[in-house]
Amino acid sequence: MQLTRFINPAGLKSIGHNLVQATDVSGDPNTVNPGEDGAGTLSQGMIEMSNVAVVDEMVNMIEAQRAYEINSKSIQAADDMLSTTNNLKR
DSSP, rough: EEEOOOGGGGGOOEEEEEEEEEETOOOOEEEEEESSSTOOOOTTTOOOOOOOHHHHHHHHHHHHHHHHHHHHHHHHHHHHHHHHHHHHHH
């Protein structure tokens, strides 16, 4: 099994299902054997580790939810004040 590297990997075009396609911007493909020329290695039977810190993401989600609730309550309060003001003018 060989690995393919590109001069500009950001220039690869996503074609769906985790597949990418070379473009003029990505440069020519450079096919190498694993472990050679700094290309990385392949390991059989290994499971990829998650790149997400679950606790940090949970804290971020709670913070976002609380910020949403605060904004929602302030909009509701402003709406109530406008409604009260509108009713007083009648």
